[in-house]
Structures are given as C-alpha cells and as structure tokens.
Amino acid sequence: MSAPRRDSGEPRHLPVSAGPATAGGRARAPRHTLSHEVILERALVVLDERGPEGLTMRGLAGELGVGPMALYTYFRSKDELLDAVRDQVLRGLADTPTDGDWVDRLRAIGTSLYRLLVAHPTLIHLFATRPLAGTEAAEATEAQLSALRDAGFDRVTAAQAHLTLLHHALGAATWEVQLNAGRGDADSRRRRQASLAAMSPERYPTIVELAAELVTDTVGEEQFASGLELILAGLRQRLGA
Amino acid sequence: MSAPRRDSGEPRHLPVSAGPATAGGRARAPRHTLSHEVILERALVVLDERGPEGLTMRGLAGELGVGPMALYTYFRSKDELLDAVRDQVLRGLADTPTDGDWVDRLRAIGTSLYRLLVAHPTLIHLFATRPLAGTEAAEATEAQLSALRDAGFDRVTAAQAHLTLLHHALGAATWEVQLNAGRGDADSRRRRQASLAAMSPERYPTIVELAAELVTDTVGEEQFASGLELILAGLRQRLGA
DNA sequence: ACCTGAACACCGTTCAAGT
DNA sequence: ACCTGAACACCGTTCAAGT
Numbered sequence: 004m005s006a007p008r009r010d011s012g013e014p015r016h017l018p019v020s021a022g023p024a025t026a027g028g029r030a031r032a033p034r035h036t037l038s039h040e041v042i043l044e045r046a047l048v049v050l051d052e053r054g055p056e057g058l059t060m061r062g063l064a065g066e067l068g069v070g071p072m073a074l075y076t077y078f079r080s081k082d083e084l085l086d087a088v089r090d091q092v093l094r095g096l097a098d099t100p101t102d103g104d105w106v107d108r109l110r111a112i113g114t115s116l117y118r119l120l121v122a123h124p125t126l127i128h129l130f131a132t133r134p135l136a137g138t139e140a141a142e143a144t145e146a147q148l149s150a151l152r153d154a155g156f157d158r159v160t161a162a163q164a165h166l167t168l169l170h171h172a173l174g175a176a177t178w179e180v181q182l183n184a185g186r187g188d189a190d191s192r193r194r195r196q197a198s199l200a201a202m203s204p205e206r207y208p209t210i211v212e213l214a215a216e217l218v219t220d221t222v223g224e225e226q227f228a229s230g231l232e233l234i235l236a237g238l239r240q241r242l243g244a
Numbered sequence: 245m246s247a248p249r250r251d252s253g254e255p256r257h258l259p260v261s262a263g264p265a266t267a268g269g270r271a272r273a274p275r276h277t278l279s280h281e282v283i284l285e286r287a288l289v290v291l292d293e294r295g296p297e298g299l300t301m302r303g304l305a306g307e308l309g310v311g312p313m314a315l316y317t318y319f320r321s322k323d324e325l326l327d328a329v330r331d332q333v334l335r336g337l338a339d340t341p342t343d344g345d346w347v348d349r350l351r352a353i354g355t356s357l358y359r360l361l362v363a364h365p366t367l368i369h370l371f372a373t374r375p376l377a378g379t380e381a382a383e384a385t386e387a388q389l390s391a392l393r394d395a396g397f398d399r400v401t402a403a404q405a406h407l408t409l410l411h412h413a414l415g416a417a418t419w420e421v422q423l424n425a426g427r428g429d430a431d432s433r434r435r436r437q438a439s440l441a442a443m444s445p446e447r448y449p450t451i452v453e454l455a456a457e458l459v460t461d462t463v464g465e466e467q468f469a470s471g472l473e474l475i476l477a478g479l480r481q482r483l484g485a
Numbered sequence: 486a487c488c489t490g491a492a493c494a495c496c497g498t499t500c501a502a503g504t
Numbered sequence: 505a506c507c508t509g510a511a512c513a514c515c516g517t518t519c520a521a522g523t
Contacts, residue, residue: 035506060497070508072498077506081497131372131418134425138439141448148450162457166419167471171408174415177372178407184375198377207382209389216403217378230408233478240477276487301516311489313517318487322516 037069039077043091046084050125055132060084082133089129093139095119099146105154106235112147113168116140117227120176127177155242164238171230179223278310280318284332287325291366296373301325323374330370334380336360340387346395347476353388354409357381358468361417368418396483405479412471420464 045067049058060081064071078084097115100108120127138144147168151161199218204211286308290299301322302312319325338356341349361368379385388409392402440459445452 037506059495061495072509073507075498075507127372131368131422134435135422138443138451141443141451145448145451148454152450152453158454158457162454163467163470164474166467167412167416167474170415170419170468170471171412172415173418174411174413175408177414177418178411181372181376194375195377198379202379202382207386209393210379210382210386212393213389213399213403216399226404226407227411229404230411230475233405233408233482234471234474235478236481237474237477240481241474278487300514302514313490314488316488316517 037067037073037077039087042067042074042077042084043087046088047092047123047125050088051123055125055128085129086133089126089133090139092119092123092126092129095123096140096143099143101146101149105150106239108150109147109168109235109238110231112143112150113172113231114224114228116143116169117172117176117224120172121179121183121223124176124180124183127173127180130173131177151238154238156238160241164234167234168231171234172227175223175227175230179227182223278308278314278318280328283308283315283318283325284328287329288333288364288366291329292364296366296369326370327374330367330374331380333360333364333367333370336364337381337384340384342387342390346391347480349391350388350409350476350479351472353384353391354413354472355465355469357384357410358413358417358465361413362420362424362464365417365421365424368414368421371414372418392479395479397479401482405475408475409472412475413468416464416468416471420468423464 042063046058046063049063049066060074061071064074067073074084078087096119099112099115102108120130144165147165148161151164152158156164196218199210199214202211202214210217283304287299287304290304290307301315305312305315308314315325319328337360340353340356343349385406388406389402392405393399397405437459440451440455443452443455451458
C-alpha cells in the first residue's frame with residue numbers, strides 16, 4: 004500500500020536456455036563490464052525509480068546480469084554502496100556562484116540544493132539514515148560560508164546560518180517529496196481532503212479557515228522559496244543591528 | 245557498521261521445554277494480553293532503542309510472547325502498524341499555549357515539536373517515509389496557525405510560515421539525530437575530524453577557517469533555536485512592512 | 486475473534502570454489 | 505582480481521487450521 008512500486012513484475016533473471024557461448028549474444032554473463040561507475044549509475048537509477056526499499060543487492064546484480072556476490076568485489080557491503088551513491092549524487096550539485104550580492108548567492112546555493120534533493124529523493128533518505136562526515140558537499144558549503152562571511156557575519160553566526168539554510172532545505176525537500184509521493188495517488192489525496200473536511204471548526208477554527216491555503220501546499224519550490232526569503236530577511240535584519 | 249544495533253544477541257524465542265500448562269508459569273502464550281495499545285507501546289520502545297531497521301513483525305511478536313501472525317489480528321500490515329505508531333507519538337506533543345505574545349507562542353510550539361522529533365528519531369523517519377494526511381498534529385498546527393493569524397499575517401503568509409517553521413524543525417532534528425548517532429561512535433567522530441583536517445585551505449578557505457565552529461555543531465537545540473530566531477526575525481520584519 | 490504453524494517468496498552476507 | 509553457487513539466518517505475509 005505504501006510501497007506500490009515494490010514488485011515491477013519483470014523477472015530478475017531471464018532464464019537462459021542456451022549455453023553461454025551461443026551465437027545470438029546477450030547471454031547472462033557480460034564478462035568484464037562491471038565497475039564502480041556502472042554499479043553506482045545503475046543503483047541511482049533504481050533508487051530514483053523505485054525508492055530505497057526497491058534497491059536490493061540481489062536485484063541490482065540481476066539487472067546488471069551478474070550473480071549477487073559479484074557486487075561484493077566492488078563494495079564491501081550494501082551500506083558502503085549507499086554511501087558511495089550519496090557522495091556521487093552530492094557531486095552533482097550545480098556550480099555555485101562565488102561573487103555578487105551575498106543574498107543572491109545564498110539564494111542560488113539554497114535553491115540548487117533543494118532541487119537536487121527533490122530530484123533525487125533517495126538523497127534525503129540517505130541524509131536521514133547514514134552517518135555523515137559533514138564535508139560531502141564541500142563546494143556548496145564553502146560557497147555558502149564565504150557568502151556569509153563576505154556579508155560581514157561573525158564566525159559563529161555564519162556557521163549557524165549555514166546550518167539553518169541546510170536544515171530548511173532538507174526539511175522542505177522531505178515534505179515536498181512526501182507530498183509528491185501522494186500526488187499521483189488519488190486515494191491519498193482523498194484521504195487528505197477527507198481528514199481536513201472532517202476537522203471540527205470549533206476545536207480547529209484556524210485550520211478550517213485556512214484549509215484552502217493548506218491543501219494548495221504551494222507548489223513545493225514556491226513554498227521553499229518563501230521560507231528561504233524569511234531566513235534571508237532575518238539575516239539581513241541581523242546585519243543591520 | 246552503520247547498524248551496529250542490529251543483532252542484540254538475545255534469543256527471540258525462549259525455547260520452552262515444559263508443556264503449556266506446567267506450574268511455574270510464564271510459558272510462551274500469555275493468552276489474551278494482546279491489544280492495540282500493548283503492541284503500539286512495545287513497537288515504540290523497540291523503534292526508539294533499535295531504530296526503524298530494528299523493528300520486525302517477527303521480532304516484535306517474539307518479544308510479546310506470541311507467534312508472528314498474532315499481530316495481524318490487530319494491524320493489517322507492518323505499514324499500518326507504523327502509521328499507528330506515528331500518530332500515537334504525535335499525540336504526545338506537549339500542550340501548546342494559545343495566548344500571549346505570538347512570537348513566544350511560535351517559539352514554544354516549534355521547540356516542543358523539535359524536542360519530540362529528537363526524542364523519537366523514528367518519528368523523523370516516519371515523516372520522511374510514510375504518506376501523511378497532514379492533520380496528524382492538529383493541535384500544534386492549530387496553535388501555530390492561530391498565533392500567526394493573531395499576529396496579523398494574511399492567510400497565504402500564515403500558511404507558508406507554518407510550513408517553514410515545520411520544515412526547519414524537521415530538517416534540524418534530522419541533522420541532529422544523524423550527529424547523535426555518530427556522537428558515541430569514536431570511529432565516526434574521527435572520520436569527521438579527519439575529513440575536515442584533510443580539506444585543502446586553498447580550495448576551501450572558509451571551511452578551514454570555520455572548522456572549529458563547524459565541528460562544535462552547537463549542541464543541537466541551540467542550533468535549532470538560532471535558526472528559529474532567524475525565521476521569527478524575518479516574520480517580525482515582514483509585519484513591519 | 487484471536488492465535489498458531491507451515492509455507493512462499495524474498496532479503497544481506499559468508500564461505501568455498503572456480504577462472 | 506573477478507565472479508559463481510550453495511548455504512545461513514533472516515524478512516513480511518498468505519493460507520489453512522485450531523480454539
């Protein structure tokens with residue numbers, strides 16, 4: 004019910020009736036085509052399409068045409084594979100501006116992080132699941148911190164603001180991805196509207212009053228942007244004081 | 245390595261050598277002691293102690309002294325059980341103030357949500373994983389929205405600000421829980437410091453400069469509070485304009 | 486209604502072995 | 505070094521059955 008993507012129905016191992024060297028090709032073992040890159044690329048595709056639960060070592064190996072244990076030559080465990088995927092995705096962060104108005108720079112960096120998180124929901128899951136060294140997105144972190152320092156913030160405030168921007172992007176993306184999951188699903192939308200409609204106007208007058216604004220749930224990136232502007236306004240104000 | 249809590253070593257089914265009706269008691273089947281409440285309570289304990297991966301239907305049933313299938317009388321699936329746990333935990337949100345200064349009210353509500361998320365990390369995972377109707381925390385939502393409306397914000401801004409506050413708390417808690425997981429772990433701390441120390445001062449001058457501020461990672465709730473103040477300052481400023 | 490026990494179709498990973 | 509195949513100790517859930 005929550006994981007309708009689980010079984011896609013395709014057989015994992017095509018039963019190969021012919022011997023390995025038969026003419027007509029694409030038998031089961033592609034010999035030496037495996038590599039870190041190939042595995043990571045495929046893992047990311049699976050993760051994006053079927054979600055974290057959809058990635059299994061056995062299934063991934065099957066898709067790559069090898070036995071389950073072949074992957075263990077390249078990654079010591081599934082955990083290690085997931086870490087590698089996370090780092091790989093983070094490297095996909097758009098190049099970030101290092102000059103210009105500090106507010107514009109922070110906006111650009113924050114937005115590109117948010118977009119990356121929404122584009123690869125699995126990254127959110129990895130952020131929330133796997134231990135972080137804290138320097139996986141060094142380029143973006145550097146750009147963000149230097150913008151804050153250039154603006155004139157002290158070290159502590161700059162570090163705190165950096166984390167706040169990160170936290171907000173992470174939370175907003177988490178929420179958005181959750182809603183996205185339920186968006187296509189008519190059943191889920193119905194449940195949402197039903198539970199809003201069932202709210203008691205006496206106990207929850209403001210929720211009922213703002214029901215329209217709450218279900219619109221502002222297309223995601225727009226909502227993210229509004230929160231970002233709030234934080235930026237707070238920063239600008241602090242700079243004035 | 246990432247899930248060191250996985251196998252606690254205790255046997256799940258004590259092998260009962262005596263018959264079911266032997267004197268001396270506490271045989272395997274406690275007859276009619278099962279209920280929604282008992283199952284949920286135990287599930288939450290397991291979730292808090294061993295994390296989401298640590299909760300299995302079989303294991304939970306074993307701890308309750310029943311066969312795996314006994315749980316399915318009360319919950320149609322593991323998904324349904326998890327939803328029930330989430331709703332149960334959310335009901336634990338501290339009572340929220342409904343009068344007084346709107347800034348104080350927002351601070352109180354935000355902080356109690358943050359604390360709940362950090363106290364039950366599994367809630368974060370459920371937020372990021374399971375479809376939401378959006379009204380699970382109706383009391384807190386109502387309190388937050390009414391504070392914003394009382395302050396004088398229009399409907400759209402109030403709805404957006406509510407979500408921003410939520411997103412920030414969620415993101416901050418996610419990050420904090422991640423760090424907590426690595427805090428006891430000396431290996432993880434070493435990795436963190438090592439990767440910061442290995443940063444090139446030419447490519448990442450600001451990260452290196454702020455290394456101290458970044459590793460301190462401001463005790464969690466303090467970091468959350470600083471972000472919250474930024475958002476509140478942004479709101480206050482918007483009200484003036 | 487409440488619970489059991491066997492079974493099915495999965496997992497990640499170890500181990501011994503092949504090339 | 506790279507990959508296979510069998511095996512181990514798990515999963516969630518279905519199904520038929522017992523009380």
